[in-house]
Amino acid sequence: MDIDVLRITGLTRRYGQVIANDGISLRVRAGEVVGLLGHNGAGKTTVVSQVVGLLKPGAGDIRVGGTDAVQAPAAARRHVALQPQAQTPIDGLTPRSAIEIAGRLRGLSVRDARAAAIDLAEELDIGPWLDRRALPEGSGLSGGIRRLTGFAMAVAAPTPLLILDEPTNDIDASRRRLLWDAVRRRGDLGSGVLLVTHNVAEAERIVDELVVLDRGRLVADGSPARLRGTQDSDLRLELQLPPDGADPSESDPHLPVLRRVRTGRRILLTVAAQDAAAAVSWATAQHADDRVEGFSLAPATLEDAYLALTAQPEPRDEIHLDTTSTHRETTDA
Ligand SMILES: Nc1ncnc2c1ncn2[C@@H]1O[C@H](COP(=O)(O)OP(=O)(O)OP(=O)(O)O)[C@@H](O)[C@H]1O
Numbered sequence: 299m300d301i302d303v304l305r306i307t308g309l310t311r312r313y314g315q316v317i318a319n320d321g322i323s324l325r326v327r328a329g330e331v332v333g334l335l336g337h338n339g340a341g342k343t344t345v346v347s348q349v350v351g352l353l354k355p356g357a358g359d360i361r362v363g364g365t366d367a368v369q370a371p372a373a374a375r376r377h378v379a380l381q382p383q384a385q386t387p388i389d390g391l392t393p394r395s396a397i398e399i400a401g402r403l404r405g406l407s408v409r410d411a412r413a414a415a416i417d418l419a420e421e422l423d424i425g426p427w428l429d430r431r432a433l434p435e436g437s438g439l440s441g442g443i444r445r446l447t448g449f450a451m452a453v454a455a456p457t458p459l460l461i462l463d464e465p466t467n468d469i470d471a472s473r474r475r476l477l478w479d480a481v482r483r484r485g486d487l488g489s490g491v492l493l494v495t496h497n498v499a500e501a502e503r504i505v506d507e508l509v510v511l512d513r514g515r516l517v518a519d520g521s522p523a524r525l526r527g528t529q530d531s532d533l534r535l536e537l538q539l540p541p542d543g544a545d546p547s548e549s550d551p552h553l554p555v556l557r558r559v560r561t562g563r564r565i566l567l568t569v570a571a572q573d574a575a576a577a578v579s580w581a582t583a584q585h586a587d588d589r590v591e592g593f594s595l596a597p598a599t600l601e602d603a604y605l606a607l608t609a610q611p612e613p614r615d616e617i618h619l620d621t622t623s624t625h626r627e628t629t630d631a
Contacts, residue, residue, distance in 0.1 A: 301327060301328045302325050302326070302327055302328075302361070302364075302490075303326055303327065303328050303362065303363050303377070303458045303459040303489075303490035304324075304325060304326040304349065304360075304361070304362055304363075304459050304490060304492060305324075305325045305359075305360075305361045306322060306323055306324050306325070306345070306349070306358065306359070306360050306361075307323045307358055307359040307360075308321050308322075308323060308357060308358040308359065309321070309322040309323070309345065309348060309355055309357075309358035309359075309360065310322075310355065310356045310357040310358050311341075311344050311348060311353060311355055311356050312356055316514075317514045318341045318344040318514050319341045319344050319345055319348075319355075319358075319514055320341075320514040320515045321358070321515070321516075322341070322345060322358070322511070322514075322515070322516050323516065324509045324516070324519065326459065326490035326491070326492050327490055328458065328488055328489070328490050329485055329486070329488050329489070329490065330485060330490055330491070330506045330507060331481060331482060331484075331485040331491040331493055331504055331505045331506050331507075332490070332491065332492050332493065332505065332506065332507045332508070332509060333493050333494075333495060333501045333505040333507070333508045333509070334492060334493065334494045334495075334508075334509050334511065335495065335496070335498060335501070335508060335509070335510045335511070335604060335608075336510060336511035336512060336608065337496075337512070337608055339513075340511040340512055340513060340514070340608075341511050341513075341514045341515075342463070342494045342511060343383055343463060343494070345511075346380070346382075346461055346463050346492070346494060348360060348367075348368075349362065349367060349374075349378070349461065349492075350367075350371075350375060350378055350380050350461065351367060351371025351372070351374065351375055354368065355368060360374075361374075362374040362375075362377050362378055362458075362459055363377040363458050363459065365377065377457060377458045377459050378457060378458075378459045378460075378461060379404070379452045379453065379455075379457040379459070379460050379461070380452060380461045380462075380463070381448050381449050381451075381452040381461070381462045381463060381465055382448075382463055383463040383464045383467075383494070385441070385444050385445065385448060386444070386447065386448035386451055388432045388439075388444060388447060388448075388451075389432050389433060389434050390431065390432065390433075391431065391432055392428065392429050392430060392431050392432070393415075393419070393424060393427055393428050393429075393430070393432075393439070393443065393446075393447040393450070394415045394419070394428045394429055396432075396447055396450075396451055397411075397414060397415040397418055397419075397447065397450045397451055397454050398411040398412060398414070398415050398454075399411075399451075400450075400451035400452070400454040400455075401414045401415070401454035401455050404454060404455035404457070405455060406454065406455050410455075411454065414454045414455070415428070415450070415454070418450040418453070418454065419450075421476065421480050421483075422446045422449070422450060422473065422476055422477065422480060423472075423473055423476055424443055424446050424447065424450075424473075427439060427443045432444060432447075440468075441467075441468035442468045442469045442470055442473065444468075445465065445466075445467060445468045445469055446469060446473060446477065448465075449462070449465050449477060449480070453480070453484055456484075456487065456488070456489060457489060458489060458490060459489065459490050459491075459492070460484055460489045460490070460491045460492070461491075461492045461494075462481065462491065462492070462493050462494065462495075463494040464494055464495060464496065465477060465481070465493070465495075466478075466495065466497055466500070474500065478500055478501075478503060478504050479504075481493060481504055482504040485504075485506070493505065498599075498600055498601045498604045499599060499600070499601050502522045502599070502600040502601075505522060506521065507519065507520065507521060508520065508521070508522060508525055508600075510525070510604065510607050510608065512607065512608045517607050517608065518607050522600050525600060525603050525604070525607075526598065526599070526600050526602075526603050531570070531571040532556065532568050532569070532570060532571065532597075532598040533568070533569050533570070533571060533574055533577070533595055533596065533597060533598055534566055534567070534568055534569075534595070534596050534597065534598045534599065534602055535566075535567040535568075535569050535577045535581060535593060535594075535595050536564065536565070536566055536567075536593060536594050536595075536596070537564070537565040537567070537581065537584070537590045537592075537593050538563060538564060538590060538591045538592040538593065539563040539564075539565065539589075539590060539591065540563075540588065540589075540590075540591050541563065543563065543589065543590070543591075545558075545560060545565050546584050546589040546590065547565065547567055550580070552576075552580065553567070553569075553573075553576070553577065553580045554569060554570065554573050554576070555567045555568065555569060556568040556569060556570060557602065557603075557606055559602060559605045559606045559609060561605060566602050566605065568598050568602060574595060577595060578595060581593040581595075
């Protein structure tokens, strides 16, 4: 399918002196899951708020299923379901009643809304809590069950565009896996999904496209494979430095590094598969000389590329980026 359910062009929004969105363009097609990534404050929620008509853009165009969402936000909203970043308020309700109400508000019959609540409880493994009441101040239901209920409310009835803002917050690892599968399934069933997340490693499994924002600007977009910017066989050599340790790979010409990212005492080096043995013996020597506290070698991931793309020397001066290639040009991510 190649139908745009969301098309954003040149979106710009300021808060006083802060440019929260600076000329952002992106599209979500029917059947596609698009991940929107970026550090805290990158501008993700500002994009979402404008798509659903909670904020007016300073400049730019937003079309939801062909409807101009800036001129006609109420009409555009009929095509969208949103799970907001904040917990959906369900105090006084059970997950079952909250999901049924959401389904009814989206036009389902009583019978279909009831069936949707049962199906979603099974899909997300929240059956044991389905009839437990959410009470004020977070009691009655855990944060994770509330978050899953919020997701179930958003998807109770299918919509052309589904927007999920950090849907996995508070959720334990096993249910997070169920949730990622449920998100992917919504795409496979024909919705376009815009997925805001910090969880690059887990999102990589289910997204078709990624858009990376950094300080209000779009810094990269494309498929996970394209953004990874490395070959499938490339490896990540991760070094753990001692406190105040210098990165020993920076000054060593014998280690062929394709990409280097530093986050605090952690150094992520991308190396080619044919250099695996050399990388391990180099790291073993560094360990023996106490220049590194530990190291590991594993397949390169999208997270390495994402950290490189969004490295922020100021004010997060603990992150340093060096993409110098010593023996092979890397694709620009
Ligand atoms: N209501 C507001 N008033 C002033 N500045 C704001 C407001 N909302 C957001 N900002 C600023 O706009 C920028 C983008 O914020 P936004 O919430 O869109 O980022 P985000 O990528 O969603 O961050 P997070 O991952 O932390 O939710 C930040 O610098 C933020 O401080």
